[in-house]
Structures are given as C-alpha cells and as structure tokens.
Amino acid sequence: xxxxxxxxxxxxxxxxxxxxxxxxxxxxxxxxxxxxxxxxxxxxxxxxxxxxxxxxxxxxxxxxxxxxxxxxxxxxxxxxxxxxxxxxxxxxxxxxxxxxxxxxxxxxxxxxxxxxxxxxxxxxxxxxxxxxxxxxxxxxxxxxxxxxxxxxxxxxxxxxxxxxxxxxxxxxxxxxxxxxxxxxxxxxxxxxxxxxxxxxxxxxxxxxxxxxxxxxxxxxxxxxxxxxxxxxxxxxxxxxxxxxxxxxxxxxxxxxxxxxxxxxxxxxxxxxxxxxxxxxxxxxxxxxxxxxxxxxxxxxxxxxxxxxxxxxxxxxxxxxxxxxxxxxx
Amino acid sequence: xxxxxxxxxxxxxxxxxxxxxxxxxxxxxxxxxxxxxxxxxxxxxxxxxxxxxxxxxxxxxxxxxxxxxxxxxxxxxxxxxxxxxxxxxxxxxxxxxxxxxxxxxxxxxxxxxxxxxxxxxxxxxxxxxxxxxxxxxxxxxxxxxxxxxxxxxxxxxxxxxxxxxxxxxxxxxxxxxxxxxxxxxxxxxxxxxxxxxxxxxxxxxxxxxxxxxxxxxxxxxxxxxxxxxxxxxxxxxxxxxxxxxxxxxxxxxxxxxxxxxxxxxxxxxxxxxxxxxxxxxxxxxxxxxxxxxxxxxxxxxxxxxxxxxxxxxxxxxxxxxxxxxxxxxxxxxxxxx
Numbered sequence: 001x002x003x004x005x006x007x008x009x010x011x012x013x014x015x016x017x018x019x020x021x022x023x024x025x026x027x028x029x030x031x032x033x034x035x036x037x038x039x040x041x042x043x044x045x046x047x048x049x050x051x052x053x054x055x056x057x058x059x060x061x062x063x064x065x066x067x068x069x070x071x072x073x074x075x076x077x078x079x080x081x082x083x084x085x086x087x088x089x090x091x092x093x094x095x096x097x098x099x100x101x102x103x104x105x106x107x108x109x110x111x112x113x114x115x116x117x118x119x120x121x122x123x124x125x126x127x128x129x130x131x132x133x134x135x136x137x138x139x140x141x142x143x144x145x146x147x148x149x150x151x152x153x154x155x156x157x158x159x160x161x162x163x164x165x166x167x168x169x170x171x172x173x174x175x176x177x178x179x180x181x182x183x184x185x186x187x188x189x190x191x192x193x194x195x196x197x198x199x200x201x202x203x204x205x206x207x208x209x210x211x212x213x214x215x216x217x218x219x220x221x222x223x224x225x226x227x228x229x230x231x232x233x234x235x236x237x238x239x240x241x242x243x244x245x246x247x248x249x250x251x252x253x254x255x256x257x258x259x260x261x262x263x264x265x266x267x268x269x270x271x272x273x274x275x276x277x278x279x280x281x282x283x284x285x286x287x288x289x290x291x292x293x294x295x296x297x298x299x300x301x302x303x304x305x306x307x308x309x310x311x312x313x314x315x316x317x318x319x320x321x322x323x324x325x326x327x328x329x
Numbered sequence: 330x331x332x333x334x335x336x337x338x339x340x341x342x343x344x345x346x347x348x349x350x351x352x353x354x355x356x357x358x359x360x361x362x363x364x365x366x367x368x369x370x371x372x373x374x375x376x377x378x379x380x381x382x383x384x385x386x387x388x389x390x391x392x393x394x395x396x397x398x399x400x401x402x403x404x405x406x407x408x409x410x411x412x413x414x415x416x417x418x419x420x421x422x423x424x425x426x427x428x429x430x431x432x433x434x435x436x437x438x439x440x441x442x443x444x445x446x447x448x449x450x451x452x453x454x455x456x457x458x459x460x461x462x463x464x465x466x467x468x469x470x471x472x473x474x475x476x477x478x479x480x481x482x483x484x485x486x487x488x489x490x491x492x493x494x495x496x497x498x499x500x501x502x503x504x505x506x507x508x509x510x511x512x513x514x515x516x517x518x519x520x521x522x523x524x525x526x527x528x529x530x531x532x533x534x535x536x537x538x539x540x541x542x543x544x545x546x547x548x549x550x551x552x553x554x555x556x557x558x559x560x561x562x563x564x565x566x567x568x569x570x571x572x573x574x575x576x577x578x579x580x581x582x583x584x585x586x587x588x589x590x591x592x593x594x595x596x597x598x599x600x601x602x603x604x605x606x607x608x609x610x611x612x613x614x615x616x617x618x619x620x621x622x623x624x625x626x627x628x629x630x631x632x633x634x635x636x637x638x639x640x641x642x643x644x645x646x647x648x649x650x651x652x653x654x655x656x657x658x659x660x661x662x663x664x665x666x
Contacts, residue, residue, distance in 0.1 A: 226507075228531050
C-alpha cells in the first residue's frame with residue numbers, strides 16, 4: 001500500500017484542524033470535481049445561452065411554453081439581416097406558423113406570404129406583413145399575425161442569414177430533394193461583403209443533394225427564376241425545415257455546445273436551447289405523412305397593387321376557415 | 330516528497346477533467362466529417378469509374394481512388410463512347426464550361442466559353458453527354474430570354490466536340506421551371522431527358538421525355554405524378570434507370586424500366602432501391618449492375634452504392650461501396666470498361 005492508504009492517514013502537523021474527509025475520499029472528490037469542471041467547460045456555451053437568454057422583449061407577451069403533451073404554436077421568422085439594414089430593423093421575408101399537436105400526432109406548417117397586405121399591429125394603416133417586425137419588433141410581428149389570422153402564438157424563433165448558415169453548417173448540412181432547377185441570375189451577394197447591393201448567379205441542380213449552409217440559404221432565398229415566385233420560396237423553406245428536423249434527429253446532447261455557439265447572437269427566440277431540443281424530439285416522433293403543409297396561394301390570396309407597390313391581397317373568408325382547421329384561436 | 334505527490338495528484342485531476350472535456354466532445358455526432366476519396370479504399374468494381382467530390386474528379390479503379398483534377402469546380406464527368414476521353418463541367422461562381430479531358434484528368438479542349446464580366450450575361454452548361462459516335466456533346470444550357478432577365482431555364486443543346494462552336498437546340502423548356510436536364514442521346518438519333526413542369530395547382534413535376542430530333546415536339550415517357558428524373562440508359566439501350574419521387578416525401582426510389590424504341594414507351598417500372606435518398610443511377614459497362622449515390626446514414630454525405638440491375642433483384646440487395654465521402658450527387662458516376 002502506498003502513502004494514500006486509508007490506514008496511514010495522519011493529521012497534518014501544521015496544527016490546523018484535520019479535514020473531515022478521509023484522504024482517499026478527498027482524492028476521489030478531487031477527481032469528481034475535475035470531471036464536473038470538464039463537463040461544465042464543455043457545456044459552457046449551453047449554460048451561457050440559458051443563463052443569458054436570447055429572448056427579446058417579445059418574450060414578455062408570450063405565454064409559457066406548453067408541456068410536451070399540449071399543442072403549441074410557434075412563429076418562425078426569417079430576415080435578410082445584411083448590412084443594407086439597420087440593426088434589428090429588418091423585414092421578415094419568411095414567416096411560418098408551426099402547430100404541433102403531440103396528442104393528435106399532427107404538425108402543420110403554414111407559410112405566410114411576405115407581401116400579404118394587412119393591418120399592422122401598433123400602426124394606424126395597413127402594410128405588408130413582413131414590415132411588422134421592422135416597425136415594432138417581434139412584439140408587433142407576433143401581434144400582427146395573431147390579430148389577422150386570429151390565432152394564438154406560444155413562442156417564436158427569429159433567425160438571420162448568417163444564423164441559418166451557421167446553424168446548418170453546425171448540423172453537418174442537410175439532405176433534401178431539389179424538385180426542379182433553382183435558377184436565379186440576381187441572387188443577392190450581401191453576406192460578408194462591404195457592398196451588399198451586389199448579386200451573383202445561383203443554379204441549384206435538381207435531385208437529392210447534401211447542402212451546406214450557404215447553399216441551403218440559396219435554396220430557401222432564391223425566387224427570381226420560378227413561376228411561383230415567393231410561393232416557391234415558401235415551399236422550399238418548409239422543405240428545409242423538414243430536412244433540418246431530419247438532421248436534428250442525428251444530433252445528441254454533446255452537439256448542444258456547438259449549436260449554442262452557432263446560434264449565439266444569430267437567433268432570437270422565446271424558447272431555451274434545451275426546450276428547442278425537446279421540440280425537435282417531439283417533431284421527430286412524426287413522419288412526414290402526419291405533416292400538413294399549407295401555402296396561401298390562389299384562391300386564398302391574389303396579386304394586387306396597394307400603397308404604390310405590388311402586394312398579395314388576402315381573402316380572409318377563405319383563409320380563416322383553413323387556418324382554424326389547424327390553428328385554434 | 331509530499332509536495333511532489335500533491336503536484337502529481339493535481340496534474341492528474343486536471344488531466345482527468347480535460348479528458349472528460351474531450352470525451353464529451355467525442356460523443357457528439359459528427360455527420361459533417363468527410364474524407365477525400367484518394368485517402369480511402371473500397372471494394373473493387375469491374376472497369377473504371379469517374380466520380381466528383383467537392384470540385385475534383387476522381388478515378389476509381391481496382392478499389393482505389395485517384396484524384397485526376399484539382400479541386401477547382403470539376404463535376405459531372407461523362408466518358409466518350411470509345412472510353413478514350415471524358416467530357417466534364419468546370420463550374421465557377423457565375424458560369425460553367427464544358428471541357429474534354431484525357432483519362433488522367435489533363436484538359437484536352439475547352440468546348441464552351443461562358444464567362445462574362447456582367448453577372449447576368451454568364452451562362453451555365455451542365456449534364457454533358459457524348460452522342461453515340463462521339464461527334465457531339467449534349468448538355469443543358471441556359472439561353473437568355475430577351476424579354477425577361479429573370480427567366481433562366483435550361484434547354485438541351487448539342488454542340489460539336491471539335492470546339493467549332495457549332496450548336497443545335499434540341500428542346501424547348503417550360504418557362505420558369507428550371508427547364509430540361511439529363512440528356513441521354515440514343516444510338517438511333519433520339520434523346521431521352523428530364524423535363525420539369527409546374528401544373529395549375531403549383532405542383533412541380535419531373536418527367537422523362539423523348540425527343541426524336543432537334544426542335545421536334547417531345548413525348549412524355551413517364552407520368553407527372555411519378556416525378557421521375559435522372560435517366561440512364563443501359564449499354565444496349567433497352568432499359569432505362571431513373572429515380573422517382575412519390576408524393577412530397579424527401580426520398581426517392583431507384584427504378585428500372587424496359588425502353589421500347591419502336592413504340593417509344595417504357596415498360597413497367599421495377600423498384601430496385603426503395604425510399605432512400607438515392608441519386609444519379611448509372612449502368613455498369615456490362616449492364617448487369619447499377620451504381621448510384623445515396624447517404625449510408627440519413628443526413629450524411631452521399632456514398633457510392635451498387636445494386637444488381639436485373640428486374641428480379643431484391644430492393645435489399647443494394648450495398649454501399651464507400652464510407653465517409655461526400656460525393657457530388659448531381660454528378661452521375663461515369664462507368665467504363
């Protein structure tokens with residue numbers, strides 16, 4: 001037996017009182033402490049994201065997240081947050097309502113046309129729905145959707161361009177089927193550049209592909225070369241969400257620090273990272289057969305002209321019954 | 330002595346803590362890990378195959394990959410009928426050009442010159458394929474619409490492979506659909522290709538079409554609802570392999586069907602690979618095997634797979650040939666003797 005054998009423990013000769021733990025126990029405790037510190041260091045980005053939540057002021061109007069067995073509705077917001085815009089003064093080019101019903105095992109995704117001409121919460125007049133965030137932040141965006149669609153929103157997630165790229169890259173990319181060539185000769189070259197008004201050409205070839213963050217962003221952002229314009233983009237955004245859900249299935253708790261680092265400052269949400277992972281788990285219980293995807297194209301909307309600009313005009317008599325099939329008031 | 334002992338203990342604890350940190354990191358899913366083909370080996374396949382990964386072309390022979398080009402945007406290699414050279418795409422940010430290459434990857438000739446200083450005046454060329462006698466290269470090319478700079482649709486063109494610039498437009502794409510892709514020239518002079526369309530309910534469809542000659546109206550070989558694409562002809566041109574996407578599931582099937590060139594019809598489809606994310610099937614030189622690209626694990630990069638091409642083959646007979654690669658799924662392998 002060596003010096004640290006329990007039978008040879010002696011009181012220190014310095015005159016200080018002996019520690020209550022036997023020496024072996026102290027050594028074990030030391031190793032345990034070192035292990036805990038190692039784990040804490042690894043999960044530090046997660047701890048930071050939960051102790052310093054990325055919730056904006058919009059969290060104040062949000063109800064607590066429902067339990068995993070209760071249905072809940074999340075508003076997903078995506079913005080062009082490049083240097084053309086002042087900080088947090090963005091339009092939300094992507095607005096998707098997601099309703100998860102764990103008991104009914106049903107998920108519904110409803111894409112809201114960005115040019116939908118509606119009364120904006122907190123404003124006197126009407127405007128494109130994507131301007132609500134710019135004028136009143138996430139509070140206004142949520143309130144505008146709630147008022148016009150007569151739905152209740154439990155939570156929101158906002159993500160910018162770089163955030164989406166980093167998130168998907170951190171996930172290891174996504175796999176999906178590009179249904180037809182995605183062609184755009186005027187795709188904005190506004191990321192990591194001092195000249196955000198430039199553009200470049202995009203050609204995403206059809207078929208099953210593995211997309212990194214940059215190409216996934218091209219997939220959901222490109223709109224010029226498709227007959228369906230913004231509606232095609234909305235459909236691709238829903239497809240990317242499904243692909244991200246599938247990809248998230250392969251991540252585990254050890255991936256959380258990387259995700260937290262990627263999302264830091266790039267994603268705003270009323271949902272904690274831990275809770276988001278739970279949501280992904282809940283979503284993972286569904287196959288795509290239990291998923292309903294809704295796009296508000298004709299006859300629910302029509303192209304129009306208002307306020308000196310091209311807009312999408314809603315037919316609420318048709319929209320609201322459709323929405324309320326899946327999204328309760 | 331006591332000080333040394335404590336120091337060693339503290340160091341051991343620090344090392345243990347660091348080890349826990351590293352061990353936690355090792356537990357994470359690293360689906361983004363990709364290796365270069367040339368740093369790995371795989372079960373040997375008969376003949377020689379050319380594949381693309383991350384902008385470089387690789388030759389796969391006797392179970393080993395050899396990088397034959399720099400990683401400078403190379404993709405979609407296709408072999409000449411006599412197997413003496415390749416045609417491939419070199420893609421840059423705003424344009425892509427076709428080149429003929431020697432089997433060692435050395436450039437033989439640049440066939441197209443699509444670069445322009447004005448972004449929207451650049452052009453794409455993709456999906457190059459030699460015709461039966463090797464005198465022409467078919468490819469998808471985005472001609473410009475003088476009335477709408479937003480419309481960018483592929484049409485299939487044939488150009489002489491002597492660099493003379495002689496071109497012939499074969500197909501007319503549906504507007505704002507992305508157009509026509511995957512040309513597969515037939516010995517008899519016709520062409521099988523993929524045509525994309527968008528119906529009045531805004532649903533996108535892909536169909537295999539046949540065109541008998543340049544500019545002639547084509548004939549649909551598959552139904553819109555089947556969403557078939559990426560055709561590949563068997564060496565004797567009596568069968569067509571393709572992928573089909575049923576409903577909007579993010580999965581595809583690899584199917585084969587007999588092609589009757591007299592009646593211009595496809596026979597019943599036989600599913601060889603069901604419900605994977607399979608892409609770019611090609612026949613082996615003897616027509617007995619299909620190679621295709623698909624992830625081994627969902628969410629990972631695309632690997633090389635093979636499956637017996639016989640219609641009697643079981644869908645479970647597919648086997649992956651590679652691991653940890655990220656092959657370009659839009660680049661069908663070029664498989665020669």
